[in-house]
Amino acid sequence: MMNVSRFRMIACFALCCSMFGSALVAQMAPVDHSTRRIYVEPFVTKEGSEKFREDVIAELRKLNSVSLAGDESSADVILGGGGEVWIKGYRSHNPQLGKVAPNGTPIYTGFLSIELRDRNGQTLWSYLATPPAASGDILKDLSTLIAKKLADALRQGDAPSRTTPLPQPTTTLKGAGATFPFPVYQKWFTSYRRENPALDITYEPIGSAAGVRSLLANSVDFGASDSPEVIHELSPGDDEKYLFFPSVVGAVVPVVNLPGLSGDIAFTPEALAGIYQGKITKWNDPILTRANRGLRLPDLNIVVVHRADGSGTSYAWTDYLSKTSSEWKTQVGASLAPKWPIGREASGNDGVSKLVKEQNGAIGYVEFIYALQNHLSYGRVRNRDGEFVAASLESIAAAVSHSVKLSGDFKVSIVDxxxxxxxxxxxxxxxxVPTHIADDAKRNALTGFLHWMAGPAQRQAAALGYLPIPKDVAVKEEAAIAKIH
Structure with a gap:
């Protein structure tokens, strides 16, 4: 077997601006039954690329639903991917010894993004895998999982056909706001420009509050936020003037920098609230050790990191703390820019990731893909059923399926x-977006993009670590676009 700690998947997708990742999940959009003859692109890696490609091909040969093409020119669709898999530590064969040696059982982490695209470069299906915790042959295991998820997608049936928006006169749309969805927005705007070259969409990831303030000041055409209360919080009374359109679903994860930790740390709501209130100051505090039996937590000071800017990510984080801690709800509450009791500040998901990575003993919170992009460990969090669950698109999908139905204005929290x-x-x-857009060209361009976002764009989400919006939500969203006038 290859040295997995040096295994690096850095393959390029034809449509992808950049590759980030998260947990094992298949994108939910179905693939057209007619797309069967598959060419598997070579994977560009430091080592092991050919073995991985051979393993993927071997698994695909077992499927009755596909045939393999020897080259791209004779294929209906192309399968490609990229990302990283590495060893983050070792599990001791004898936990009583304390110190974990490199000859223990390796613990894998990382991600592998996969896209299936047609001959025109359009994404038909996407998928994102992380390795199992233990594996005798990590490349083989990943290949098996990828083939299984592709077969499942093929069985779902034909993808719904959607009309590509008609080309608009040369138009520029400006947006600003959340860093939470920036990786997928970046890809979407580039992909949409290829289909509509007369339209240019720019986006500044400056945080939910700053972006929506720009929208309120009419300096951008659309904003982006992870908080359904952002308009109400920033401009009470203006709620009816703006429409909210769900784009994707993501997760906020607690990220930690604890060198030498042999496993994933588990957090109770009480522990997270206590840490961010400044009541829990050591990593080996009894409240943490009770939830992490068998994991040797260090006698190390906790360095708390939070967002400096008004942030929808902060809203989701404090919304969770408010729903699970009455003390937090009373003293701090849920907000885009709460009055933090303690902590060091950083701007954006990138800034929090960077600061946590630089500081031993640090804890912060970021959108899921930023954790893997920055090789940060992220903890499992106890849910209402008492389970300690790690973020993945499967566990995010469970949150969506068990949450209340979206209201007519699409504003709902699925936290907790x-x-x-x-x-x-x-x-x-x-x-x-504003309910009223006076400029006909901008209104037509924005509504065209929103229709595309609710349809074909969703197939690109999973490879970047996001859950596509549910189909029933997409249908209602397309109908709601007509409210823009």
Missing amino acids: SPGAGVYPISSFTWIV
Whole structure:
């Protein structure tokens, strides 16, 4: 077997601006039954690329639903991917010894993004895998999982046909807001420009509060936020002037920098609230050790990191703390920019990730993909059913399926949803647009993009670590676009 700690998947997708990742999940959009002849692209890696490609091909040969093409020119569709898999530590064969040696059982982490695209470069299906905790042949295991998820997608039936928006006169749309969905927005805007070259969409990831303030000041055409209350919080009384359109679903995860930790740390709601209130100051505090039996937590000071800017990610984080801690709800509450009792500040998901990575003993909170992009460990969080659940698109999907139905204005928090397998800090993220847009060209361009976002764009979400919005939500969303006038 290859040295997995040096295994690096850095393959390029034809449509992808950048590759980030998260947990094992298949994108839910079905693939057209007619797309059967598959060409598997070579994976560009430091080592092991050919073995991985051979393993993927071997697994695909077992499927009756596909045939393999020898080259791209004779294929109906192309399968490609990229990402990273590495060893983050070792589990001791004898936990009583304390110190974990490199000859223990390796613990894998990382991600592998996969896209299936047609001959025109359009994404038909996407999927994102992380390795199992233990594996005798990590490349083989990942190949098996990828083939299984692809077969499941093929069995779902034909993808709904959607009309590509008609080309608009040369138009520029400006947006600003949340960093939470920025990786997928970045890809979407590039992909949409290829289909509509006369339209240019720019986006500044400056945080939910700053972006929506720009929208309120009419300096951008649309905003983006992870908080359904952002308009109400920033401009009470103006709620009816703006529409919220869910784009994808993501998760906020607690990220930690604890060198030498042999496993994933588990957090109770009490522990997270206590840490962010400044009441729990050591990593080996009894409240943490009780939830992490068998894990040797260090005698190390906790360095708390939080967002400096008004943030929808902060809203989701404090919404969870408010719903699970009456003391937090009374003293701090849920907000885009709460009055933090303690902690060091950083701007954006990138800034929090960077500060946590630089500081031993640090804890912060970021959107899921930023954790893997920055090789940060993220903890499991106890949900309402008492389970300690790690973020993954499967556990985010469980949160969506067990949450209340979206209202007509699409504003709902799915934080702390009940149900088995639910990751409790999951959230929709929204594009926010004015109800009235006087400029015909901009109105037509924006509504065209929103229709595309609710349709074909969703197939690109999973490879970047986001859950596509549910189909029934997409249908209602397309109908709601007509409210823009």
